[in-house]
Amino acid sequence: MNAFIAWTPLHLINIINTKVHYFDDELNDLYIYNEFKGAQQLYDRAVDIDIFDNVYLIKYNQMTKSYIKTANLLFNLNGYNLSKDAYENIFVQGDNYFAKLFYAYVKSNNQQVKLHYIEDGIGAYVESNIFDLKAKKNRLIKVINKNSIYRANFDKYFVYEPTLVQVDSRNKYLELPKLKVNTKAYNAIISLFEKTLNSLDRVKSVKYVFLDQPFQADGSEINEYKIFDIVQKAIKNQNELAVKLHPRSDKRKYGKSRVIDTDLPWELYCLANKAENTTIISMASSAAFTPSMMFDMKLPVIYLAEMIKNEFFSDQSDTAAVNTWLENAINVGNVLNIRMPDEINIPKTINDFHKFVD
Template sequence: MNAFIAWTPLHIMNILNTVLNYYANEKNDIYIYDEFENAKELYIKIKETQLFNKVFLVEHQTIKNSKFKIVPLLFGTNPFKLKTIIYDRMFIEGDNYFAKVLYSLSKKSNNNLILNYIEDGIGAYVGSKILDRDSRNNKLISKFNKNSMYRDEIDELYLYEPSLVQQRENKVYKTLPKLNEENEAYKFIEKIFNIAGKGKPTKLPVKYIFLDQPFQQDGSQIDEVEIFQLVKNAIKQNEELVVKLHPRSDAKKYGNAHFLDTNVPWEIYCLTENVEKTRVISMASTASFTPSLMFGKSISIIYLAKIIKEYYLKKGFNSENQIWLENTIDLAEEFKKNVSDNIHIPASQEELEVIIDAL
C-alpha cells in the first residue's frame, strides 16, 4: 500500500504520472492537504476517477494556534485524527507540515516504511535539501521523535530529467514520462482539471511572459521588481510583456504591469495553450523549463540568473545566495546541452537586449 501527499496542483499532476506509470497495479491512497485554491473541487474530481484506493481531504487549519504545531512533530500525536493505515511506501514533494505528521504516524505502524520523492520544482536538480535536517526545529524533532522523517533517507526520486541532477546521491533515480496524449496520465489530468474536450488551443500566444517569484517576501536580497524593470527597458513594446504572478505574490508591487489572463496553474496553462510561440522570461525558476520537462514542448526561454548574480554581487550578495544562483545557472546550461538549445542565458543587460532583438 502506498501513500501520496499533494499540497499543490503540480503535485497532483506529478502524482498521477507516477501512479499510472509505476504503481497502477498497487493500492494507492492520496491525501489532499487543502492549503491551495480549489483543493476541495480537485479532491472531488480525483475521487470520481476511482484511480485511488482512498482519497482524503485534510484541512490545513486543523491546528489554528501555530504555537502548538510542533507538538505532534515532537511526540508523534495525531492532530488530524487520521485513521491508522499501514503503508509500505510514502511519496512526498518536500517536508511540509502534514507530510511530517503522516510520516511519523505511519512509521510508528511500519518501521520498514520507505520514503520516496516526486519532483517539485528546481530543488532536486540544483542540490537543494529535500529534507532540511539542519534547521533548529528539525534537529529538535529528530532528537525527540524516533519516527521522524528526519531520521530517514529518501530511497527513490521520480524526476522528469534525472540527467540534469547536478549533485547525485547514492539513490535510485526514476524518469517520469512526458505528459502528452500518449501518456495515460494525460487523460486523467484533463478530467480532473476540467480541460477535457476543449480541443486544441485557440488563443493567440502571449509574446513575452515574465515569471514572477516572491523573492522579497521570502527575505531574499533579490528584488524581483528591479529585475522586471530591467526586462521592461530591454523590450521596446511593453504591451507585449505580461507577468505570470506567483500565487503568494501581490500584483501591486508591479504597478501598472499587464498580467497573464488566466486563473489556472502555470503547468495547466502550458499544457493547454499555444506556448511554443511564447518567450518565457525567468529570473531563476524551474517553471520556465516546465513545457520542455513535463510536456516535451519546445519553447524559447530567456534565463536571467547570470544577470542577477552579477548585479547583486556588486551589492554584497551573501555566499548562500551566490551558490544557489550558480547552481541554477549550471542547471540552465545542462538543460541547454541535454534537453533544448532554445534557452538563452544572458550575462548582461546588453546581451539581453541583443537576444530580444534577435527573437
C-alpha cells in the same frame, strides 16, 4: 500500500504520472491538503476519475494555533485523527505541515516505511535542501521526535530529467516519462482538470511572460523586484509583457503589471493556450523548462540565472550559499541550452538581455 500527498495542482500532475508509470498495480491513496485554490473541486474530480483507491481531503485550517501545530510535530500527536497507517511508501514534494505530521504518524506504526520525493521544481536538480534543517524549531523537532521526517532519508527521487541531477547519488533518481497525448497518465490528468480547462478563458498570447519567484519572502538575497524592473525597462511595449505569479505571491506584487490569472498549473495553461510563440523570461525557475520536460512543448526561454550572478553577486564575498545555488541553476540552464540551442537563450549581462528582447 502507497500514500501520495499533494498541496498544489502541479503536485497532482506529477503524482499521477508517478503512480501510473511505477505503482499502477499497487494500492495507492491520495491525500490532498487543501491550502490551494480549487482543492475541493480537484478532490471531487479525483474521486470521480477513480485512479486512486482512496482520496482524502485534509483541511489545512483545521488547526490554527501555532503552538498546537508545533506540539503535534514535537510529540507525534495525531492532530488530524488519522486512522490509516499501513503504508509502505510515502511520497512528498517538499516541506509541508501535513506531510511532516503524516510521516511521523505512519513511521511510529511502521518503522520500515520508505520516504520518496517527486519533482517539484529546480530544487531536485541543484542540491537545494528539501527540508529546512537549519531552522531552530525544526532542529528541536528532529531531536525530540524520533519518528520525525527530519530524520528520514529519501529512498527514491522521481524526476523528469535525471541526467540533469547534480548530486552523487544519481542511482536514486528515476525518470518520469513525458506526458504524451492519449496515454493513460495524460488522459487522467486532463480528466482531473477537465472543468477548469473547459471554463478557461483563452487569451491571446503575450510576447513575453515573466516567471515570478518569491526570493525576498523566502529570505534570499536575490531581489526579484530589481530583476523585474530590468525586464520592464528592456521591453519597450508593456502590453507585450505579463507576469505568471508564484502561488505564494500576492496579485499586486508587481503593481499594475498584467498578471496571468489562472488556477491551472503553468504547464497545463501553456498546453491549453498553445503558447509556443510566447517567450518565457525566467530568473532561475525550472517552470521555464517544465512544459518541455513534461509535455514536450518547445517554448522559447530567456534564462537569467547567469546574468543575476554576474550583475548582483560576482563581487560579494559573503554570498557563498547564493552563489552555489545560482551556479547549480546556471549549470542546469547550460545543459538544457546544449540540448535545445534554438529555444534557450542565456544572457550573461543586462546588455546581453536587451539584445534578446529588442
